[in-house]
Amino acid sequence: MADIATAPAIPIRKRIWGWYFFDWASQPYNTLLLTFIFGPYFAQTATQSLMAGGMSELAAEAQAQAYWGYGLTASGIAIAILAPILGAIADSTGKRMPWIWLFSVLYFVGSFGLWWTAPDSFSVLWALVFFGIGLIGMEFATIFTNSYLPSMGPKDELGRISGSGWAFGYVGGVLALVVMLLLFQAGENGRTMAGLTPLFGLDTETGADTRIVGPLAAVWFAVFMIPFFLWVRDEPHEPRLPYRFGNGMRELYHTLINLPGNPSLLAYLGSSMFYRDALNGMYTFGGIYALGVLGWSIVQVGVFGIIAALSGAIFCWIAGYIDRAIGPKPVIVTCCIILIGTAGLIISLTPTSAFGVALPEGSPLPDQLFYVAGILIGAAGGVLQSSSRNMLTRQGNPERMTEAFGLYALSGKATSFLAPMLIAITSDLTGSQRLGVTPLIGLFALGLVLLLWVKPDGEQHT
Incomplete structure (x- = not known):
């Protein structure tokens, strides 16, 4: 059998589509598990368990949100510690694909394990252990797949390619969510949105119609990663260093001590550290917020997710062309400003008021405004992430791109505990889910301030 070095080259168009399929395959972890189905299910189930132990409903909802935040904090710390080290090892060896296989297994095992909740x-x-295993797998696999982006086309086309990939991923997330709502997730009448009893006779009394979301995400990932593994390859290199922890640590050490000599990259890592943390806080707690503050059902949260993801798909595709025309920095600034306003909108909503103005009992306005917030989060959040990974290709050293994405993950995870922790602590102190999300505004603002020191095209690498 021909080895990689002698096998026919895979056409670039096919490689790009293979790379797109990682976004399609992995997006359900964010859409189904983190935000719109399992996250609210965890909050709902944990709340009921706490209330059975004698806690009041309001306190139980806040405590459940805090548990979720602390669990994400632990996963974020693990990712922050290991991401740059593994990235440096991968760059030193020239091999990324074995790591993607490893973390794909973690994704599958962690998500499938959510069935037992x-x-x-x-x-x-x-519940948090299984979720954390899958989340770590998804995040690390993303680091290594993102590092292929510079090889997918010329520099001026990377914004469009990144945006199209992110849009394709959102479409995958929407489709997975539609499948979940039409075939599995039962409403109050015991039937799915398609009017069916949950597939496979899943028992709603045991939450099986919701818990199936874990195996669904795992199987979806396994099936749709096939094009990625068929069409994306590590580029042939001269013989490089073998897998050794010490090699990766040495390379990482040299990169870190040289970071002050690349002030634009340093400022960008700091900026993205705060604004991505705030965005993840929005994604993570959005469904839980709607469930607890507005009293939505999981089906309503799912519909909200479809609207947000469709918005993300459309605007990521459009913004990819805007990014190509004007560069990623103005796009990032605009998205941060929109998300600050969106956070303020969310905080202002209660079932009986909006922007501090009392509303008649049963007014649909709070729900309608939260749907508007979902559209804004989907659009600005998706575009922010797409342009951010393109921005990194302009800031990082092309010869050390996996390590650069490892540092990018470190910057995203070094304080990834911050948004969940601040939300958890604020929820605990105020006893209010609504006030618990206020720290997100400050995190977005910090990210905007640090962008002032970021050069649009980075420093020159020689």
Whole structure:
């Protein structure tokens, strides 16, 4: 059998489509598990468990949100510590694909394990452990797949390619969410949105119609990663260093001590550290917020997710061309400003008021405004992430791109505990889910300030 070095080259168009399919395959972890289905299910089930132990409903909702935040904090710390080290090792060896295989297995195992979170035997610890394993797998696989972006086309086309890939991923997330709502997730009448009983006779009394979201995300990922593994390859290199932890640490050490000599990259890592943390806080707690503050059902949260993801798909595709025309920095600034306004809108909403103005009982306005917030989060959030990874290709050293994305993950995870922790602490102190999300505004503002020191095309690498 021909080896990689002698096998026919894969056409660039096919490589790009293979790279797109990672976004399509992995997006359900964010859409189905983190934000719109499992996250709210965790909050709902944990709340019921706490109330059964004698806690009041309001306190139980805040405590459940805090548990979710602390679990994400632990996963974020693990990712922050390991991401740049593994990136440096991968660059030193010239091999990224074995790492993607490894973390794909973690994605599959972690997401599939969420099936064992039935309400009658619910364990906060084990639910968070399984979720954390899958999240770590998804995040690390993303680091290594993102590092292929510079090889997908000329520099001026990377914004468009990144935007199209992110849009394709959102479409995958929407389709997975539609499948979940039409075939599995039951509403109050015991039927799905398609009017069916949940597929496979899933028992709504045990939450099986919701818990199936874990195996669904795992199987979806396994099937749609096939084009990626068929069409994306590590580029042939001269013989490089073998896998050794010490090699990766030495390379990382040299990169870190040289960071002050690349002030634009340093400022960008700091900026993205704060604004991506704030955005992740919005994604992570949006569904939980709607469930607890506005009293939505999981089906309503799912519909909200479809609207947000469709918005993200459309605007990521459009913004990819804007990014190509004007560069990623103005796009990032605009998105941060929109998201600050969106956070303020969300905080102002209660079932009986909006912007501090009392509304008649049963007014649909709070729900309608939250849907507007979902459209804005989907659009600005997706575009922000797409342009951010393109911005990194302009800031990082092309010869050390996996390491650069490892540092990017470090900057995103070094304080990834911050938004969940601040939300958890604020929720605990105020006893209010609504006030718990106020720290997000400050994090977006910090990111904007640090962008002042970021050069649009980075420093010159020689």
